[in-house]
Amino acid sequence: MVYSLITRRRFQQMDVLEGLNVLITISGKKNKLRLYYLSWLRNKILHNDPDVEKRQGWISVGDLEGCVHYKVVKYERIKFLVIALKSSVEVYAWAPKPYHKFMAFKSFNAVPNKPLSVDLTVEEGQRLKVIYSSVIGFHAIDVDSGTVYDLYLPTYIQGNIRSHAIIILPNTDGMELLVCYEDEGIYIDTYGRITKENVLQWGEMPASVAYLQSNQVMGWGDKAIELRSAETGNLEGVFMHKKAQKLKFLCERNDKVFFASVQSGGSSQIYFMTLRQNMLFNW
Template sequence: IGLWLLDRSGQGRVYSLISRRRFQQIDVLEGLNVLITISGKKNKLRVYYLSWLRNKILRNDPEMGKKQGWISVGDLEGCVHYKVVKYERIKFLVVALRNSVEVYAWAPKPYHKFMAFKSFHSLYQKPLAVDLTVENGQRLKVIYGSVAGFHAIDVDSGMVYDLYLPTHIQGSIQPHTIIILPNTSGTELLLTYEDEGVYVDIYGHFTKESILQWGETPACVAYLQSNQIMGWGEKAIELRSVEAGNLEGVFMHKKSHKLKFLCERNDKVFFASVQSGSSQIYFMTLGQNTLFNW
């Protein structure tokens, strides 16, 4: 439990930044000098300042060390998932809570924080995964996944409607990732859940007859900058093309693992093994069938 920094440029030294706090999700936005997190027992949304965290290592600014290095975003508690979406010069932060979705927009100096933009309460399906798309450069649409399927919210009108409900599956589903397909003006999506993925448009019409089919149900799925999608299963890691869902690479585990995606930096993908008591951090270099662990 805590937040650490691994310096991979030198001897691999690990620095403790924040202790005794559980972090569920983190994102670094260097251009804004912030680290966004869901953390703590109440799953609060916090923004930490990178300059403050850096000073905890370098200790070259005593005055900064006396300041509070973080602020809460709207005092939100019970956060489930968030996504940072950049559109032109605006950075949106869309947040899934227990039964609502909040949308924030970054306000530059002198404010230098995320400010409330839109709020959608009393959703009939609880959001578990969330994203935001800009349809044809004009209409904002929140996309979210639930145990029943995938849904959309028209940000202007507040209208909520179903995008895709996998009725062929009995009981609840696990939504993985919502991907806004490139070069479609924000109108076409790949929705992944359980061991499948479907291609639909922003109004729920199928855009392809084919489905993406994983070899096994992944515990975690992530969209990569290479326009590929990666799924972490207990027996293997699969790399597939986003456009067609074709298998482009597979890495078999030596033993069963439950793995969780952390982040993608340059040409490397970082992920962790989810175990009780301890966890290992791994990274893979894309384009090479190699696996490294810390």
């Protein structure tokens, strides 16, 4: 069954946070950040709770407009929301009841190089650093001091680069990263030092790259979907398309990865893959 829940609104990014009873989204003509309550969305299907139906189904996160990208980061009992806007980066933290919403924590205005994607790492359990990408490379912001510095700039590439993903590698105390751009990925630490000689090299230019809970990186190319080890960059699985198409990662839920075709005119199809033992099924 397919149910209509929210109409006449374009969505750029969304994540389900079941423990907080919210769906977080970038949506609308002004790319605002909104939280929709899952109980309200569920009641639009079941219609079994009049009290929920009377409540407003969503709230805005601050007064933020022009949101480009966000990332929810859990650290111990705190949930941070780091947000890239047109020329700034915002960090919010979840405030439990009675507030039950994300509240402003840190703001970094007029950051150099327009942020395109963003993440947050906690170095050695104590230092917060924002990591963000731009058209010239990857950068970091020390949250305490507000200092901004370059992490990795692939100066050998002429013109703008296309960044795909910032991956904070597990079991490194939040200190090591895999940054993916163009058709490769480089291993660096949070100070910009190269940590591994090997480079993750895709077989073709991916349209989208995502890190999976299995500690693997998936890349969606026009001709094939590649699954590679996040630790080594080695190829661990490949699935060839029946026809060339551009695909975009949406989310990972349980053992399934969901993605969409990117087509002109605004229409698209949703696909999923089931991941088991480094094999790809149910395409």
